Amino acid sequence: MPKLVNLGSLCIDHVYRVPAFTGPGETVSSLTHEVFPGGKGLNQSIAAARAGIDVVHVGCVGEDGGWLTDTLSAEGIDVSGLRVAEGASGHAMIQVNESGENAIVIFGGTNRTLARDDMETALARVERGDWLMLQNEINDLDLVLRLAGERGCQVAFNVAPVDGREAGYDLSCVGLLIVNEIEASALAGTDATGDDWSGVMAALGERAPKAAIVLTLGADGLVYRDETGLTTFPAYAVTAVDETAAGDAFIGFLMGSLIQGESMESALRMGSAAGALAVTQAGAASSLPAVADVRGLVQTGP
Numbered sequence: 001m002p003k004l005v006n007l008g009s010l011c012i013d014h015v016y017r018v019p020a021f022t023g024p025g026e027t028v029s030s031l032t033h034e035v036f037p038g039g040k041g042l043n044q045s046i047a048a049a050r051a052g053i054d055v056v057h058v059g060c061v062g063e064d065g066g067w068l069t070d071t072l073s074a075e076g077i078d079v080s081g082l083r084v085a086e087g088a089s090g091h092a093m094i095q096v097n098e099s100g101e102n103a104i105v106i107f108g109g110t111n112r113t114l115a116r117d118d119m120e121t122a123l124a125r126v127e128r129g130d131w132l133m134l135q136n137e138i139n140d141l142d143l144v145l146r147l148a149g150e151r152g153c154q155v156a157f158n159v160a161p162v163d164g165r166e167a168g169y170d171l172s173c174v175g176l177l178i179v180n181e182i183e184a185s186a187l188a189g190t191d192a193t194g195d196d197w198s199g200v201m202a203a204l205g206e207r208a209p210k211a212a213i214v215l216t217l218g219a220d221g222l223v224y225r226d227e228t229g230l231t232t233f234p235a236y237a238v239t240a241v242d243e244t245a246a247g248d249a250f251i252g253f254l255m256g257s258l259i260q261g262e263s264m265e266s267a268l269r270m271g272s273a274a275g276a277l278a279v280t281q282a283g284a285a286s287s288l289p290a291v292a293d294v295r296g297l298v299q300t301g302p
């Protein structure tokens with residue numbers, strides 16, 4: 001069976017429960033401090049592995065990040081291409097207020113110190129039928145995209161989060177583009193008209209001409225575009241507790257199902273069910289579902 005090679009971010013999430021977010025010049029005492037594994041790359045690797053495929057995760061952690069590597073290993077993920085670099089691992093300071101809203105400061109750390117050798121390590125692992133998975137949390141994605149295009153890799157790109165760099169990316173090698181509504185508008189350079197996303201999807205199609213495109217819309221489901229046109233899929237009805245990592249659960253199970261030979265329609269349903277289950281649990285990596293629960297929800301229907 002083909003595998004997923006994820007050249008992706010890993011992050012240490014520090015979560016602070018505060019009575020209210022700090023304002024300018026203010027100091028706030030946190031009621032609690034918890035530390036979780038996170039980062040879009042790490043979350044997506046774990047979700048894909050739980051979906052039942054082989055995953056190779058390539059990237060960089062700092063000396064404080066050995067436990068992130070262990071977290072991936074514990075899920076059966078191949079971490080032989082993960083490098084320990086100087087400096088701090090990618091990390092986030094997440095304030096959660098009494099209403100459950102969050103305010104986040106993120107530092108890229110070693111996720112932004114990938115060298116050409118790390119890229120070559122990832123590309124060398126991509127064999128016929130495999131997918132290279134990318135998110136927008138590492139440095140020099142323009143170079144990664146160019147090298148992947150030259151080698152003829154199948155590339156899935158989750159352009160998240162958007163930070164301005166995406167405007168310059170050459171997406172001609174991308175086979176599967178996955179974005180949420182904010183990312184879609186930024187990448188397309190245009191907004192939806194009401195809830196009509198067809199203009200945005202067409203603009204994305206021009207940016208990434210070879211790509212099938214998935215636009216996720218949270219509780220409103222998703223829009224899928226390929227050469228046959230646009231299709232919409234509803235979300236599964238759940239009680240949302242915390243939307244963190246819904247997109248990562250979605251992507252991991254989508255890729256896991258595709259790589260196991262399922263149709264795009266079936267893979268989109270698995271992804272949607274995984275995203276829905278992720279919002280019923282608090283946290284990032286800790287909210288990623290098990291495959292049996294995802295299958296159970298797909299059988300129940302939206």
Ligand code: ADP
Pocket residue numbers: 160179180181215216217218219221222234235236237238240243244245246247248250271272273274275276279
């Ligand atoms: P992101 O986390 O990247 O913003 P979304 O919020 O669009 O991604 O979520 C990805 C997918 O997860 C959605 O397309 C949907 O299928 C599912 N999902 C997300 N939020 C909910 C929700 N509140 N209820 C049901 N499904 C959800």
